[in-house]
Amino acid sequence: MSNINPGPDMGSRQSDRWLEAGQTNALVIYILYLASVVIGVTGLFGIVLAYINRGKAGGFVESHYTFLIRTFWIGLLYAAISVVLMMLAIGFLLMFAVAVWFIARCILGIQALQRGEPVRNPQSWLLGQ
Numbered sequence: 001m002s003n004i005n006p007g008p009d010m011g012s013r014q015s016d017r018w019l020e021a022g023q024t025n026a027l028v029i030y031i032l033y034l035a036s037v038v039i040g041v042t043g044l045f046g047i048v049l050a051y052i053n054r055g056k057a058g059g060f061v062e063s064h065y066t067f068l069i070r071t072f073w074i075g076l077l078y079a080a081i082s083v084v085l086m087m088l089a090i091g092f093l094l095m096f097a098v099a100v101w102f103i104a105r106c107i108l109g110i111q112a113l114q115r116g117e118p119v120r121n122p123q124s125w126l127l128g129q
Helices: 014-019 024-037 042-053 061-088 088-117
Strands: none
Touching: 024 042, 024 061, 024 088, 042 061, 061 088
């Protein structure tokens, strides 16, 4: 029998890098959030990834994890308020405003991430910039 030595790369695939805490993972979470506007459930995967990797990345990426987690929960709160107010018809307009807020927050976060900058105010309830 021949002894096949699987090299150092065989244990971990290069494609798993998006699961590790860091800039690529934060970008994946932003994309999952944007996809959740249409698909819905992807936001849940994003929040789980954000909680798993928060505290592991260090540097400027940490502000993005805080921003991502707050974006999910604040967006959920705004959406719930909008659903309740749909009985008064204003909820439909508010739900549209929540979607615009959510998308804008994700896009601004992606732009800062791509520039290698932290989110200026990750604790913000508005856009964080």
